[in-house]
Amino acid sequence: MTLVGLPVVGVIGFASSFKELKAFAGRAGFGGLDWTFPIGLDIGILVFLAADLALTKRGISATWLRMTAYLMTALTVVLNGTGAHVTLTVSGVWKALAADPLGALSHAVMPVLFVIGVDIARSVLRRAAGVKGHDAIPLHRWLLAPLATPRLYRAMRLAGITSYAEMLAQRHELEGYRVWLAQKHGTAKFRRLRKVASDEELLPFTMEREGYTVREALALPDLWEAQERQMQEEKGRRAEAERRAAEEAEAVAEAERAERDAATKIKKLRAEARVQAAEAQIGAETGTAVATAEAEAERARAAVELARGEAEQARTRAERLAAIDAQIEETEEQAARKAKAAAALERAAEEERRALAAKREAEAEEAKLLAERQARGEQEARAARAARQAEADRAEAQRLALEAAELARRVAVAEAAAQTAEEYAGLAPRARRERAVARMLLAAHPEYAGAATLTAEMIDERRVPLETIAGRWGYSQTVAGEYRQKAKQLLVEGYRGAAEEGFPV
Numbered sequence: 001m002t003l004v005g006l007p008v009v010g011v012i013g014f015a016s017s018f019k020e021l022k023a024f025a026g027r028a029g030f031g032g033l034d035w036t037f038p039i040g041l042d043i044g045i046l047v048f049l050a051a052d053l054a055l056t057k058r059g060i061s062a063t064w065l066r067m068t069a070y071l072m073t074a075l076t077v078v079l080n081g082t083g084a085h086v087t088l089t090v091s092g093v094w095k096a097l098a099a100d101p102l103g104a105l106s107h108a109v110m111p112v113l114f115v116i117g118v119d120i121a122r123s124v125l126r127r128a129a130g131v132k133g134h135d136a137i138p139l140h141r142w143l144l145a146p147l148a149t150p151r152l153y154r155a156m157r158l159a160g161i162t163s164y165a166e167m168l169a170q171r172h173e174l175e176g177y178r179v180w181l182a183q184k185h186g187t188a189k190f191r192r193l194r195k196v197a198s199d200e201e202l203l204p205f206t207m208e209r210e211g212y213t214v215r216e217a218l219a220l221p222d223l224w225e226a227q228e229r230q231m232q233e234e235k236g237r238r239a240e241a242e243r244r245a246a247e248e249a250e251a252v253a254e255a256e257r258a259e260r261d262a263a264t265k266i267k268k269l270r271a272e273a274r275v276q277a278a279e280a281q282i283g284a285e286t287g288t289a290v291a292t293a294e295a296e297a298e299r300a301r302a303a304v305e306l307a308r309g310e311a312e313q314a315r316t317r318a319e320r321l322a323a324i325d326a327q328i329e330e331t332e333e334q335a336a337r338k339a340k341a342a343a344a345l346e347r348a349a350e351e352e353r354r355a356l357a358a359k360r361e362a363e364a365e366e367a368k369l370l371a372e373r374q375a376r377g378e379q380e381a382r383a384a385r386a387a388r389q390a391e392a393d394r395a396e397a398q399r400l401a402l403e404a405a406e407l408a409r410r411v412a413v414a415e416a417a418a419q420t421a422e423e424y425a426g427l428a429p430r431a432r433r434e435r436a437v438a439r440m441l442l443a444a445h446p447e448y449a450g451a452a453t454l455t456a457e458m459i460d461e462r463r464v465p466l467e468t469i470a471g472r473w474g475y476s477q478t479v480a481g482e483y484r485q486k487a488k489q490l491l492v493e494g495y496r497g498a499a500e501e502g503f504p505v
Contacts (some may be wrong), residue, residue: 012110014042017080020107024079045072049118057128069118073111080107135164159211170213177204184426200428222430229478396485433473437487439497440464454491461488 021038054064063201134159137156141149152167177473185196194202204217208504236473427435444463448454461484468479 012278014038017042017107017111020080021076041076043073045069045076048072052116053121055310070115077108077111080111115352135162137164155209158209161211169213170208173214174204174208180426218429226475229476233478242427434483434486434490435495437469437483438490438495440468441484441487441491442497453494456488456492459488460493461485 018038022034025034027038028037048065052062052065052069137149137153141152143227152171156162156164156167159167178190178193181197181201182190182193185193187193187196200218203220204212204214207217207220227337234240338398441459441461441464442448445459448458464484466477466480466484469475469483470477473480475483
């Protein structure tokens with residue numbers, strides 16, 4: 001129905017305004033072309049609005065088209081409502097409207113109705129295309145809160161929040177946070193609160209105009225710290241990479257210098273070797289004759305020495321043969337006596353070997369029986385020890401399971417009590433996380449349960465790995481290490497969970 005009525009309203013409105021717009025164009029100097037002004041103005045409005053509708057149907061927003069058409073429509077309304085002969089000044093327009101307000105209103109009805117119809121069609125097309133626009137603020141809020149509602153509308157537009165319910169929930173959360181902060185610092189005046197509260201506590205009010213919720217604004221410092229650490233780590237990695245690149249370049253240059261020095265040294269050695277080879281060749285050529293003469297003399301001396309040695313050997317052999325002949329008779333008698341003694345010794349040795357072998361066999365049999373008895377005894381002892389150890393292990397496992405269950409129960413109760421105490425105390429999110437890590441360290445040191453004093457040496461932070469802390473809150477290991485160090489400091493300073501705030505542990 002809207003699509004049918006719009007053209008009718010538009011045609012009626014343009015036809016009724018044609019005369020006034022043509023008269024204004026004639027007075028403005030259009031001459032014989034004064035009829036083109038109202039037609040061009042009306043067609044321009046239609047084209048811009050049609051283009052806006054076509055782009056809206058495709059999910060594309062072109063606000064400037066719609067605003068241009070609205071400005072042209074406003075010009076049409078002014079010219080029709082004030083008359084063709086009005087002076088286009090502020091005072092002139094107000095005088096014309098005051099002279100005939102009903103006439104001005106009657107001229108403005110049709111163009112305004114056309115613009116309203118086009119906006120309705122635009123909303124229908126946006127909904128059909130799945131494009132979500134800004135929620136309208138209810139009329140009763142404009143009437144009941146005429147001063148606060150424009151600020152709410154302005155905040156929605158500046159922050160880009162399209163949902164009225166979301167904006168209202170954000171405002172409620174911010175107001176609740178303001179009341180809590182005022183109670184915490186003991187003042188009801190917001191100006192006084194800005195002086196006594198920290199910058200971190202005032203972040204939700206500062207970032208409100210950007211569309212941040214209270215939780216998002218309070219989480220910004222941790223986010224900024226994490227980003228700063230990432231930047232520092234990235235800077236450190238780049239510096240390390242540059243240092244390694246410089247060292248590699250220096251190593252390559254050093255290798256090239258060493259290679260050049262080696263090549264130079266090789267060339268020098270080759271030259272010296274060629275010189276030495278030439279000198280050796282010349283020396284060999286000049287000393288050949290001397291060497292030949294010396295070799296002949298040496299051979300002659302060797303022949304004389306050989307003849308002298310052969311004569312000495314012949315004399316020695318003759319003396320040895322004479323001595324052998326003299327000893328032959330005595331040697332035969334001694335050999336007979338020695339043979340008899342040797343036979344007797346051999347028989348005695350054989351008897352002794354047999355006795356020794358029998359003794360060794362008896363000792364081996366006895367040792368074997370003893371080893372078997374010892375092995376059976378050790379096996380039985382090991383079985384008994386294993387049975388006792390298994391029973392002790394089962395008892396220890398049951399005891400540890402009971403202690404672990406009791407410890408888990410106490411940790412759960414302490415964690416719940418600590419969280420309740422921290423929420424009651426209004427601690428910041430970072431302080432609550434630091435205390436949660438401190439409680440994890442306490443649970444990991446059951447041997448110090450109830451200890452009034454803890455030192456840094458007594459606390460082994462490795463019992464709570466960094467991966468556990470990082471996995472629980474989604475931080476890097478660097479941030480997790482800082483949380484663990486701060487938790488250790490809290491334990492040294494006397495923090496023992498929720499008991500110190502008056503809650504049961």
